[in-house]
Amino acid sequence: MRYVSTRGSAPVLGFEEAMLAGLARDGGLYVPETWPTMSAAEIAALAGLTYEETAFRVMRPFVGDAFSDDEFRGIIARAYGRFDHAARVPLVQTGPNDWLLELFHGPTLAFKDVAMQLIGGMFETSLARTGKRITIVGATSGDTGSAAIEAFRGKEGVEVFILFPDGRVSDVQRRQMTTPVEANVHALAIAGDFDDAQARLKDLFNDHAFRDGVGLAGVNSINWARVLAQVVYYFTAAVALGAPHRPVSFTVPTGNFGDIFAGHVARRMGLPIGRLVIATNQNDILHRTLETGEHRRGSVEPSISPSMDIQVSSNFERLLFELYDREGPAVAELMGELGKGGFALSQGALGRLRAEFDSARASEAETTAAIAEAYRATGMLVCPHTAVGLHAAKVRRGDPAVPMVVLATAHPAKFPDAVEAATGRRPDLPERLAEALSGPERVEKVANDVAALQALIARGAGVEAVR
Ligand SMILES: Cc1ncc(COP(=O)(O)O)c(C=O)c1O
């Protein structure tokens, strides 16, 4: 399998190179040259398999010869062996034909672990083979950062720098990033919002001298391997609910558009997905895009679902590539316009977008009401991001005969204040985590400035001159 850039002018790479590269050298994102498909019989044959075996079968065509089958099975087994539920991502029924897909049973209690635990193993295998040293820099609105730190802490040949928006993540999320004691972990609180952090991250990648000098690698969902790992759970959930013999719908709390893009990929591979609902909080650029046909960034407004406080959804670029018939230069032009504020989709692109996705936005009050309603109806505590999904699923429910799965993206205990305010009950952190988070915090405040970041990262990575 070969990977091409959404902007059409970066080298075409194999899976392993694309994974290690992160962002393409023309500023685009890597996507497979073609979409592999699974027949109805191949999908039906997934019924009853372990999560690990399904993961192997779904991801294998994308990985090509980067890893031997034995190597790849071993990486998958180690990744999901750290999940605290036998099903890895269990489905929980919440209504007559309504389900939550719990994606938070990994070590940091958010769906990011599903991909990050896997790519931690893939990077490790690959680096052991080549003897390379890398500097991972990640931008986070809260969950990617802790998942990346957990996957790479103490790993030989890897320095990890995580940029999070100062004062805009929950206390638990911050402590997950600032309490690890390993010397290769560097938590950086940037003066700005998540969009600033992600923009500076892209600046670092687009400075090729710096990028090559420090051996920059990315583990945000700009990295194709992150999205790929998330495709798997659409298959496990849909097959458990009757696919390929009937369609299954999904509602996905959305920020950077990685998780829902994984659903789009599953559909492209042949999984019969009914509705694919984009659920946004008040930072609703994606919902507005579907409503108005204009993809226009606003300012980020802090919300009670902080991990989705994003207005520049990085993976939307991957979808644009599809909507514009894989024309890299057209995508490059649109991304240039987004840099200046935004753009209008062509009629053809908008028609295809609306044919593929539904969307809804949850206000702060609607999010709180959805947490309260879930508690009243089921006794379950849900995190505010999941609640945004529950609200959107209700608004865009569609045919009641089609199962609706809402992705439960984080454990409620990561956002105890919002959950307690809605239900009167404060969710408890699992003991193993509570203990780990009680240590002293280590964090460096950084300006929203690429030169300052470069100096700090080069120093931390032990690289003298990078320019
Ligand atoms: C808890 C939680 N839910 C939902 C999202 C949105 O996922 P995505 O960025 O893949 O759209 C994120 C992060 O972005 C998150 O951390």
Ligand SMILES: N[C@@H](CCOP(=O)(O)O)C(=O)O
């Ligand atoms: N919500 C994310 C934002 C970064 O998303 P990613 O999927 O591109 O890594 C977070 O929690 O950091």
